[in-house]
Amino acid sequence: MNKSLNSRLRQELHVGAGLIVPGVANALAARIAEQAGHRVVMVSGAAIANSYLGMPDIGLVSVSELVDHVAAVREAVGIPIFADADTGFGNALNVRRTIRQLESAGANGIMIEDQTSPKRCGHFDGKSVVPTAEMVGKIKAAVDARQDDDLFVLARTDARAVEGFEAAIERAAAYRDAGADGLFIEAPLTCEELLSIPRMCPGVHFCNMVVGGKTPLLPRDELATSGFAAIGYANAGLQAAMLAMQKMMRHLHENGSIEGAENQVLMFQERQAALDTARYRELEMRYA
Structure with a gap:
């Protein structure tokens, strides 16, 4: 089942698809998303921190807590699942183990980011990022660790807030060249920045619409036309709840x-x- 869902996720994620991917905090939210017609969900690290721990998204969720949540979501729904693995819970060797654990728990796609640890919510101030080479090593480790080549590795960069927009584009290109299947430049500040990302760095791109966050909220059609494959609403359901x-x-x-x-x-x-x-x-x- 996992292998077929991995392939299904890849079929959904193509340039310009504009697929809406809601974030979920638990199996209940995933059930409701599936019943509403969504074809993919993301187990959000922020949502787990907020709902399970009652704490902000500042890197407090453990890998075992994330794995348990992914396993519960996998049992509850029959659609592909992205898992938000934050920084991979350590160095490149930790990333290998994280990928294996999440894939075994039922994740069909896994996102890792280039923040230093402990990470912060992508729309918080005060973020910092690891050197590009360190993140490239993590991506290579993630790609090598997966048991099914169709498991989707999504590389996120938070460099926009630290090094600027051009540097974030350069990092995304480096992560793509290292083997990442998809790219996510977190928290662009203007409509112009957001819409230019797929053109400036060709690839399968994910964006995140955070209500009250730093990125302008744009409609699906406009984002799809600019080339985005997926449009995340990581915490809209949780905020509503x-x-x-x-x-x-x-x-x-x-x-x-x-x-x-x-x-x-x-x-x-x-x-x-x-x-x-x-x-x-x-x-x-x-x-x-």
Whole structure:
């Protein structure tokens, strides 16, 4: 199954595809994304840090926690999964082990970035990056470590905030030449920068639309026309869920009941349908 999904992911990711890739924090979010019609999801490191740890995205998630989340998502959905592996959890040798673990857990694509460790959210200030040669070594290690050549290695650079836009383009080209299947220049600051990336550095490009972040939010058609293969919304679902939870918790605290806010929750039967409860009941009847 993993091999066929690896191939399927590669078929989805071509120049100009403009595929929307929502970020998910857990298996529940992945189920909801799949049910909404999305064809690929990304297990977001930031989303895990925020939802599982209740902490900001500053490199606190461990590789074992990420692997466990990817495995749970793999069991929950039948679509390709990207795993956000941050900096690879160490040097090039650590990257090899990280790739093997995530591939075994069910990831079909894996993203690694060139920040120093501990990393920061791509839209935070105060980032720093490793030398280009060090990241090139990590990419080569990732490519060599994969058990299936169709596993998609996505190389991200955060150099825009540190070394400037031109340097970020140069790094992306170096990472492509090192064997990365896809490229992601994080946090360009203007529409002109964002839209010029696929032209300035030919390849299979990913971009990230962060609501409230540093990059302008552009529609899918415009991004696809400029050449982007995938358009990530790494934390839009999580941000929506957090807002909904804040509203409900405040309502309960202030009113002492849910009265007046019933339309803000998924009804019991709808919740069970989203969780595929009927299938588990069938299995229970089969084996009980």
